[in-house]
Amino acid sequence: MRFVIVTGLSGAGKTGAIRSLEDLGYFCIDNLPPTLIPKFAEVCYQTDGKISKIALVIDIRGREFFDALFESLKHLEEKEYSYEIIFLEAKDEVLVKRYKESRRKHPLAPDGRILKGIELERRKLNEVKYKATHVIDTSALTVRELKEKVDRIFGDEAQLENKLMVTVLSFGFKYGLPVDSDLLFDVRFLPNPFYIPELKPFSGNDQEVKDYVLSFKETQVFIDKLTDMLVFLMPNYLKEGKRQLIVSIGCTGGRHRSVTIANEMHKILENIGVKVNIEHRDINEDVYKSGNKL
Numbered sequence: 489m490r491f492v493i494v495t496g497l498s499g500a501g502k503t504g505a506i507r508s509l510e511d512l513g514y515f516c517i518d519n520l521p522p523t524l525i526p527k528f529a530e531v532c533y534q535t536d537g538k539i540s541k542i543a544l545v546i547d548i549r550g551r552e553f554f555d556a557l558f559e560s561l562k563h564l565e566e567k568e569y570s571y572e573i574i575f576l577e578a579k580d581e582v583l584v585k586r587y588k589e590s591r592r593k594h595p596l597a598p599d600g601r602i603l604k605g606i607e608l609e610r611r612k613l614n615e616v617k618y619k620a621t622h623v624i625d626t627s628a629l630t631v632r633e634l635k636e637k638v639d640r641i642f643g644d645e646a647q648l649e650n651k652l653m654v655t656v657l658s659f660g661f662k663y664g665l666p667v668d669s670d671l672l673f674d675v676r677f678l679p680n681p682f683y684i685p686e687l688k689p690f691s692g693n694d695q696e697v698k699d700y701v702l703s704f705k706e707t708q709v710f711i712d713k714l715t716d717m718l719v720f721l722m723p724n725y726l727k728e729g730k731r732q733l734i735v736s737i738g739c740t741g742g743r744h745r746s747v748t749i750a751n752e753m754h755k756i757l758e759n760i761g762v763k764v765n766i767e768h769r770d771i772n773e774d775v776y777k778s779g780n781k782l
């Protein structure tokens with residue numbers, strides 16, 4: 489089991505760090521009172537590996553509870569529970585600037601100077617920093633760079649190699665655009681099987697419609713160009729810390745052309761080793777609207 493305690497100075501990036509750990513599959517709890525750490529650790533260790541990665545944010549927001557941290561850590565050591573501490577810090581001027589930009593009050597100086605709160609917090613956390621397994625100064629780091637550091641420390645090799653989840657989504661324009669799309673493509677330039685009586689009852693999942701849609705040169709050119717674009721974009725999205733990519737492909741009703749193209753793209757991406765899902769949002773909408781049964 490990997491048991492991680494995230495702590496450090498207010499404004500130094502603990503929220504970004506815990507989100508990165510959550511993306512890596514950690515079970516995360518923010519602002520857990522330190523007195524509860526031993527009991528929580530005991531429960532996790534009794535799950536027989538079902539919960540194998542835990543991350544807790546423990547910081548000065550706990551006020552008087554924070555003083556119990558060392559007692560709780562001592563209890564973990566007595567039980568021979570291994571743990572790691574990641575301590576985040578930044579220069580005073582950087583923290584002051586972040587607080588001024590966010591217009592938030594420092595927890596140790598709610599009605600006073602931010603700098604006084606930072607100085608007091610440094611003194612209180614000095615012993616914790618000394619015990620830390622990993623110390624990260626975020627003064628010059630962007631959110632993406634902090635994410636990369638956390639990934640390198642706490643991510644396993646398999647996650648780091650293939651951590652972008654792609655969803656190929658077919659839809660019908662007449663039922664509205666998918667609100668969560670990252671990339672959206674319109675295939676209404678292709679001939680519509682809806683107007684061919686013998687094809688209308690079928691969908692892009694059926695061979696008859698698939699053969700028809702894929703028979704056009706324009707379809708093959710489009711699929712080739714879209715594949716090239718995605719192959720170029722995916723590693724660049726990964727570099728920017730993106731975890732999920734929604735590629736939406738739409739036609740008029742979301743039943744024929746978009747389904748066929750989405751299925752083809754799903755197959756192509758899967759064949760080149762991409763972690764990919766397929767969804768057909770509106771494939772049955774026209775059927776239900778017309779009162780027909782599948």
